[in-house]
Amino acid sequence: MSKEYKASELAGIxxxxxxxxxxxxxxxxxxxxxxxxxxxxxxxxxxYLKAQRESHAGVVLxxxxxxxxxxxxxxNIHCADPDKAFTKLCAIFAPEPLDYPVGVHPTAFVHPTxxxxxxxxxxxxxxxxxxxxxxxxxxxxxxxxxxxYVKVGENTTIYPGVCIMHRCIIGNRVILHGNAVIGADGFxxxxxxxxxxxxxxxxxxxxxxxxxVGACTTIDRARFGMTWIKxxxxxxxQVFVAHNVIVGESSVLIGQSGIAGSAELGRGVVLxxxxxxxxxxxxxxxxxxxxxxxxQKSTPPGETVFGVPGExxxxxxxxxxxxxxxxxLMERISKLEAKVAELEGEGKDAGAGGAK
Numbered sequence: 001m002s003k004e005y006k007a008s009e010l011a012g013i014x015x016x017x018x019x020x021x022x023x024x025x026x027x028x029x030x031x032x033x034x035x036x037x038x039x040x041x042x043x044x045x046x047x048y049l050k051a052q053r054e055s056h057a058g059v060v061l062x063x064x065x066x067x068x069x070x071x072x073x074x075x076n077i078h079c080a081d082p083d084k085a086f087t088k089l090c091a092i093f094a095p096e097p098l099d100y101p102v103g104v105h106p107t108a109f110v111h112p113t114x115x116x117x118x119x120x121x122x123x124x125x126x127x128x129x130x131x132x133x134x135x136x137x138x139x140x141x142x143x144x145x146x147x148x149y150v151k152v153g154e155n156t157t158i159y160p161g162v163c164i165m166h167r168c169i170i171g172n173r174v175i176l177h178g179n180a181v182i183g184a185d186g187f188x189x190x191x192x193x194x195x196x197x198x199x200x201x202x203x204x205x206x207x208x209x210x211x212x213v214g215a216c217t218t219i220d221r222a223r224f225g226m227t228w229i230k231x232x233x234x235x236x237x238q239v240f241v242a243h244n245v246i247v248g249e250s251s252v253l254i255g256q257s258g259i260a261g262s263a264e265l266g267r268g269v270v271l272x273x274x275x276x277x278x279x280x281x282x283x284x285x286x287x288x289x290x291x292x293x294x295x296q297k298s299t300p301p302g303e304t305v306f307g308v309p310g311e312x313x314x315x316x317x318x319x320x321x322x323x324x325x326x327x328x329l330m331e332r333i334s335k336l337e338a339k340v341a342e343l344e345g346e347g348k349d350a351g352a353g354g355a356k
Contacts, residue, residue: 002027003093007059007075010040013092014061014085020075024058029086029093032057037073042086061085100139114146117154135172147183153209165221171209177237178215182207186220186227186243186261199223201243208232214239214255223261236273248285257289266301275305 005013008022030039032048035057042061043052049068052060059075061082070076079085100121104110108126119137122128128146135154140146144158147165152158153172162176165183176182188199203222207229213219214237219227222244229241232250240258241247247259248267257271260279267285271277275289283289284301295310306316 005092007077010059010089011077014077014079014088016061016077016079016085017064018075018077020059020070022075024075026059027093029090030057032060040086040089042082044082061089100141105142123160129166159215165205168205168207168221170207171211171231173210174207175212177213177217180213180215181218182213183221184218186223188223188243188261203227203244205229208249211235217241230267242279254291 005026006022007018007020007024007026010026011018026038026040028039030036030041032041032043032051032055035041035055037056037058039057040059040061041055041057044063053071055074057074059077060070062076062078063082064078064080066076066078102119102121104122105124105126107124108122110116110122110128111130111132113130114128114132114134116122116134117136120134121139123140123142123144125142126140126144128134128140129148131149132146133151134140134146135152135156137154138152138156138158140158141160143160145163146152147168149167150164150170152164152170153174155172156170156174158164158176159178161179163181164170168183170176170182183205185201188201189196190199201221201223203225205219205221206226207213208231210231211229211233213235216237217235217239219229219241220243221227225244227241227243228246229235230247230249233247233253235253236255238256239253241253242259242261244262245259246264247253248265248269250267251265251269253271254273254275256273257275259265259271259277262280263277264282265277266283266287269283269286270288272289272291274292276294277283277289278294278296281295282298283295284299284303286302287299287304289295289305289310292308293305293310294308295305299305304313305311306313311319
């Protein structure tokens with residue numbers, strides 16, 4: 001069913017001040033570039049002024065300090081934080097939640113020893129192996145694989161193609177997006193006269209409550225003990241977490257970042273896109289590795305790592321600024337040398353004049 005709100009109603013929802021037509025009817029959200037007259041969008045700064053002027057959006061959320069009048073046909077809502085306000089409106093206009101009927105689809109396989117609590121959905125061609133335990137109201141979508149003796153908590157969503165290997169533990173309210181692989185063997189080999197010999201990977205993966213794991217992300221089982229993703233961690237698509245890694249609470253791992261074996265990340269660590277963390281190091285609480293950078297040694301809490309090899313912000317900026325400082329010093333030296341040459345020339349001329 002379509003949802004309709006007047007601009008004045010939206011202003012009330014986001015506690016904003018309306019400038020323009022209060023009766024503008026909005027039925028959806030969209031970007032400034034793609035929005036139509038029946039849609040609401042937002043902007044955070046004046047650098048998007050041109051985009052706002054060219055937008056067909058019926059309503060645009062703007063910051064409280066916005067000094068520009070809305071273009072013809074557009075209504076503005078001034079609010080403290082347009083980004084957060086827009087997120088609230090996105091929730092209002094979101095489609096109804098998808099229906100996952102309780103029960104096991106006829107094409108799914110559930111081993112007789114597996115335990116399914118009440119309210120569980122098992123989709124087409126899903127597989128639940130021996131001894132697995134699934135908590136209340138959990139959804140296991142089509143073609144997902146739940147290995148032997150896996151434990152999955154309550155209200156967890158396992159999307160199509162997800163693979164959870166044997167004995168791994170998944171908490172409550174976890175979201176695993178399509179084709180994520182939890183508990184594949186860690187990458188461990190030792191050289192011998194016969195070639196590379198596989199090191200047994202006898203541990204598990206443990207994922208605590210309220211974690212979200214993106215599509216095609218891989219989290220390897222531990223060589224011993226566990227690879228541990230702690231409560232509230234958010235992991236983007238195509239991220240790699242190696243064996244025996246520990247990721248602290250509320251950390252964020254962004255697309256294509258990777259963590260080598262036995263590294264430990266503290267609480268609230270952020271790895272930006274394609275960042276890397278070396279094995280067997282520790283990253284302090286609140287530290288950050290910028291995109292395309294590599295943390296190669298342990299970092300204290302709150303430190304930001306730049307570049308390859310990674311270094312602190314202060315060291316990076318000092319090294320980055322050094323060529324500029326050297327060039328300026330060379331220019332000063334050249335000027336001083338020219339001045340010295342000029343003074344020496346004047347001295348010779350004065351001496352020659354006295355000899356005459």
